[in-house]
Amino acid sequence: MHSTKPILRSEPDVKVCSICGTNILLDHAMRDEHGLSVHTSCHEKQLLLKAARRQADLWRRNLPTRRTA
Numbered sequence: 282m283h284s285t286k287p288i289l290r291s292e293p294d295v296k297v298c299s300i301c302g303t304n305i306l307l308d309h310a311m312r313d314e315h316g317l318s319v320h321t322s323c324h325e326k327q328l329l330l331k332a333a334r335r336q337a338d339l340w341r342r343n344l345p346t347r348r349t350a
Contacts, residue, residue: 295307296310296318297318298310298318298319298320298323299313299315299317299318299319300313300319300320300323300324300327301320301323303320305318305319305320309321311324313327
């Protein structure tokens with residue numbers, strides 16, 4: 282989810298979160314698996330969402346199929 286707001290960089294130690302598109306200070310940033318700066322909370326939410334999608338896919342695959350006669 283990227284924001285449509287213009288990104289303003291006023292300080293040299295400010296990065297932009299690749300997930301939400303807002304500014305983050307380097308003190309509050311981490312790198313994701315692609316090497317991009319992200320908020321820690323954004324990264325955690327993204328990981329939880331991926332895990333939930335995987336669980337839902339596994340659940341759907343294990344549902345019994347309905348056969349019509």
